Amino acid sequence: GDPGLITLRGLRALEAADVIVADRLGARAVLDGLAAEGVQLSAEVVDVGKLPGHHAVPQDAINELLVTLAQGGRRVVRLKGGDPYVFGRGGEELAYCRERGVDVEVVPGITSAVSVPAIAGIPLTHRGLATTFTVVTGHDQIRALGGGRDHTVVLLMGVGTLANSAITLARGERGSECPVAIVEDGYGPRQRVTIGTLDTIAHQAAVRGVRSPAVVVVGDVVRLSPYAPAELAASALTAPPAID
Numbered sequence: 711g712d713p714g715l716i717t718l719r720g721l722r723a724l725e726a727a728d729v730i731v732a733d734r735l736g737a738r739a740v741l742d743g744l745a746a747e748g749v750q751l752s753a754e755v756v757d758v759g760k761l762p763g764h765h766a767v768p769q770d771a772i773n774e775l776l777v778t779l780a781q782g783g784r785r786v787v788r789l790k791g792g793d794p795y796v797f798g799r800g801g802e803e804l805a806y807c808r809e810r811g812v813d814v815e816v817v818p819g820i821t822s823a824v825s826v827p828a829i830a831g832i833p834l835t836h837r838g839l840a841t842t843f844t845v846v847t848g849h850d851q852i853r854a855l856g857g858g859r860d861h862t863v864v865l866l867m868g869v870g871t872l873a874n875s876a877i878t879l880a881r882g883e884r885g886s887e888c889p890v891a892i893v894e895d896g897y898g899p900r901q902r903v904t905i906g907t908l909d910t911i912a913h914q915a916a917v918r919g920v921r922s923p924a925v926v927v928v929g930d931v932v933r934l935s936p937y938a939p940a941e942l943a944a945s946a947l948t949a950p951p952a953i954d
Contacts, residue, residue: 711898713743727753728784734759736791773806793821826896826925858883862929873912880908889932894924903937
């Protein structure tokens, strides 16, 4: 959501583009933010945005659009939000273009699974608290996901299935009192943090009207957040620092 997080290389690609094919989540916000900061982009913008459960432009059509535009002699930037290579279609689009002789350069961005928790003061690993993290989607079957509170779980696209995910994760070693954080609209105008436990988080989310896009973090690292209530944060105060 913050245009300042685009890399310098990414900005230069946008400035050199003839056409920008943009997603709804993240990408449009970056373009709007750059415009508000006075960055003038001359490229035509083609919106292929997707809503939850509804694809305005089918993936096959997006793939073909990229190839058609490029083969027509135009410099095309495919601007995607989140991380195109983490539960995104970036790999599929790249392969489709290359199979049809279109030269593609990948400009990596900042992964939402890591950066969105960071703005809430939550590291995914922390010495003395967690040494491992797993990124899954709320659409996945997470029943077999093992580990305790020292194994951080990051749920992407998990708001709609939050209640089921919380119940499933609470059945394992984590238990119902395991801390949970939801960070809505990371770096965007609706940014908000909700913190609870696996036992309470679904109810809290319903009461607060939590909406996508959001990143959910499960594990003891949530205790490090300045947004964590005192009863959750207390045990984290004795944890050693993450940076030597």
